[in-house]
Amino acid sequence: MSEELTEYQGAATMEKITSLAKRRGFVFQSSEIYGGQNGAWDYGPLGIELKNRISANWWKEMTRLHDDIVGIDAAILMHPRVWEASGHVENFTDPLVDCKKCKTRFRADMIPEENLAEKKCPECGGELTDTRKFNLMFKTHIGAVEGEANTIYLRPETAQGIYVNYKNIIQSNRMKIPFGIAQIGKAFRNEIVTKNFIFRTCEFEQMEMQFFVKPGTDVEWFNEWKKRRWAYYEKMGVKMDHLRWHQHGADELAHYARDAYDIQYLFPMGWKELEGVHNRGDYDLSRHMQFSGKDLQYIDQENNNERYTPCVVETSAGLTRTLLMVLSDAYDEEKVADKGNDDDWRTVLRFHPNLAPITAAVLPLMKKDGLAEIAKDIQNDLKEDYSVDYDQSGAIGRRYRRQDEAGTPFCVTVDYETKDNKTVTLRFRDSMEQVRVPVAELKSRIKKEIQEYKRIK
Numbered sequence: 001m002s003e004e005l006t007e008y009q010g011a012a013t014m015e016k017i018t019s020l021a022k023r024r025g026f027v028f029q030s031s032e033i034y035g036g037q038n039g040a041w042d043y044g045p046l047g048i049e050l051k052n053r054i055s056a057n058w059w060k061e062m063t064r065l066h067d068d069i070v071g072i073d074a075a076i077l078m079h080p081r082v083w084e085a086s087g088h089v090e091n092f093t094d095p096l097v098d099c100k101k102c103k104t105r106f107r108a109d110m111i112p113e114e115n116l117a118e119k120k121c122p123e124c125g126g127e128l129t130d131t132r133k134f135n136l137m138f139k140t141h142i143g144a145v146e147g148e149a150n151t152i153y154l155r156p157e158t159a160q161g162i163y164v165n166y167k168n169i170i171q172s173n174r175m176k177i178p179f180g181i182a183q184i185g186k187a188f189r190n191e192i193v194t195k196n197f198i199f200r201t202c203e204f205e206q207m208e209m210q211f212f213v214k215p216g217t218d219v220e221w222f223n224e225w226k227k228r229r230w231a232y233y234e235k236m237g238v239k240m241d242h243l244r245w246h247q248h249g250a251d252e253l254a255h256y257a258r259d260a261y262d263i264q265y266l267f268p269m270g271w272k273e274l275e276g277v278h279n280r281g282d283y284d285l286s287r288h289m290q291f292s293g294k295d296l297q298y299i300d301q302e303n304n305n306e307r308y309t310p311c312v313v314e315t316s317a318g319l320t321r322t323l324l325m326v327l328s329d330a331y332d333e334e335k336v337a338d339k340g341n342d343d344d345w346r347t348v349l350r351f352h353p354n355l356a357p358i359t360a361a362v363l364p365l366m367k368k369d370g371l372a373e374i375a376k377d378i379q380n381d382l383k384e385d386y387s388v389d390y391d392q393s394g395a396i397g398r399r400y401r402r403q404d405e406a407g408t409p410f411c412v413t414v415d416y417e418t419k420d421n422k423t424v425t426l427r428f429r430d431s432m433e434q435v436r437v438p439v440a441e442l443k444s445r446i447k448k449e450i451q452e453y454k455r456i457k
Contacts, residue, residue: 012331014268018197020347021327024406026050027198039191039202046406047323049357049387051205054322055184057354058207061232062182062315069180069209070173074161076154076186077142083153085291086160086284088137091255094192096134101126107192136189138202154188159314161185162210163284166310167296177298177310178221180211184319196269198320205319210312212298215282218258218311222279225313226261229277233263237352237455238329242266243274256283265325274325275317282309326355330407332457336432349407350430350457353450358408359386360446363399365415367392375414378424382412382443404429409453410446430456 021027025044029036043051063071083089095108099121108131111122119128138154155161162181169181184207191202198204213221226245233243248260258279265274285296286309300306330349337344353359360382364375372392382388389408391399396413403411413425418439426437426445437445 012268012328014197017268017324017327017331020331020349020405021047021197026327039200041198041201041320046357050326050351050355051319051323053355053357054326055205055207055319057236058317058319058322059182059184061235062180062207062209066180068175068178069182069211070169070175071182072162072165072169073185074158074165074183076188077152078155078160078164080152081291082160082164082288083137083156085287087255087287088153088156089135092137092156093133093135095131096192097131098129099124099126100129105192134190134192136191138188138190155186156189157187157316158183158185158206158208159210159284159316162208163288163312164292166210166212166285167294170298176302177300178211178213178217180209182207182209184208196267198324199267199269199272201320204321206316207319207322208314208316210314212310212312214300215308215311218279218281218313221313222259222277225315226277229263229275229315236326236355237453238265238325242329244271246271246273254278256280265328267325267328274321275315278314278316280312280314282311284312285309326351346401346404348404348429350455351407351409352455353409353453356407356409357387358389358403358406359450360410360412361389361391361399361403361408362412362414363390363396364392365396365413369416370419371414371416374418375412378412378414378439378442382446385443386446400427400432410449412442 024046026047028042028044030040030042031037059071063069096105097108097111097116098105102121102124104121104123108116115122115128116131121128137156140152140154141150142152143150162183166181169175184205186203187206188203191200211221211225230243234240242265244264246262246264248257248262253260258281260276260278262273263275263277264271288294289296289309296309297307298310300308327349330351332348332350334346334348335344336346362375362379362382364371375390375392379388379390389403391402393399400411407429409429411427411429413427415425418424422439423436424439424442425434426442427434428449
């Protein structure tokens with residue numbers, strides 16, 4: 001953790017990351033041929049692979065590695081009373097102003113105070129409207145007839161699906177407190193301001209875990225989950241001096257929270273929230289008991305059938321925001337030679353091999369003399385265990401550069417020596433070191449390198 005870092009230290013800028021993301025098929029603007037849909041993005045071939053790997057690593061960390069956490073996939077559409085109980089109908093708002101002249105819409109807390117006081121548009125100088133509350137939930141209607149009785153919402157968070165199923169999980173899976181429920185799923189927020197690429201969008205995915213604990217132990221578990229979530233980013237190979245904790249002050253604390261910390265990351269646009277760890281107390285289950293009329297108290301059969309309303313410790317991260325963090329963290333530009341031209345530099349994405357969209361690329365030195373056929377056989381063998389690319393076009397150096405830019409940690413070059421002694425060249429993305437490896441040992445060598453991976457820079 002580094003408090004003194006105040007600006008981005010790496011080679012990455014949002015412009016470079018956005019350009020690379022489109023050029024290499026990570027992320028595209030939604031509906032681009034129609035001018036684009038603001039606040040929505042599509043994930044291309046490399047983007048969906050990266051997103052799936054981030055998701056799978058989080059899921060493994062939160063469920064498979066914890067005997068006391070199970071998973072769920074709740075519906076996006078929920079009973080509208082859920083959002084009254086959660087406080088979203090009443091409290092999930094942003095302060096909104098519009099310019100009467102240029103029609104630009106602003107969040108009131110995001111424009112200079114002097115403009116707000118003078119009701120003067122920061123863009124054109126026109127008159128601003130009075131500040132009004134704007135609810136961020138998307139409304140729609142269910143059934144054949146529109147009306148208030150048919151109003152339903154696209155969920156603005158995934159947590160409520162966990163709370164309303166808390167009792168079902170206890171009964172069906174015989175869970176005992178303390179235990180957790182994890183979920184990855186889509187959420188929707190009618191954001192007034194969507195900018196900085198995929199950092200803040202109207203449609204996104206959340207990775208959330210709600211951990212149910214006995215009242216009086218919530219502070220202890222809150223501190224424990226702070227430690228665990230910090231350790232997770234170390235395991236991911238993130239630059240740890242680009243992470244820090246931020247505690248919510250009284251003016252920031254959500255209506256449901258007893259305490260809250262954010263893990264902030266030093267994005268190209270500055271320090272921004274990456275993940276939240278919250279002590280929600282017993283707010284959520286108490287509210288759902290009040291609004292549903294159902295008893296959601298826990299009965300501790302091992303302690304004389306003691307009854308209580310559990311407290312909740314929450315960890316909540318955006319999947320798509322984490323993807324932007326991983327891209328920003330991995331991006332590097334490196335001088336590799338001194339030839340007096342653009343070949344002196346390479347753009348490289350230093351993904352942890354567990355996250356890389358392509359684990360290995362198989363490259364035949366030539367298309368002829370049977371090298372391509374040998375390379376294809378190696379590709380087919382490797383792809384049973386890894387995501388593998390095959391590239392036989394262009395000079396080998398240019399192919400290496402293409403794979404560096406995609407973040408591929410290993411390149412396997414098939415050459416004439418392969419025909420003679422059944423070995424290949426294994427190239428490492430970060431160091432550009434090359435070693436000869438027997439084809440028969442290639443799969444196990446890649447596995448070993450992934451397990452022992454240490455980031456160079």
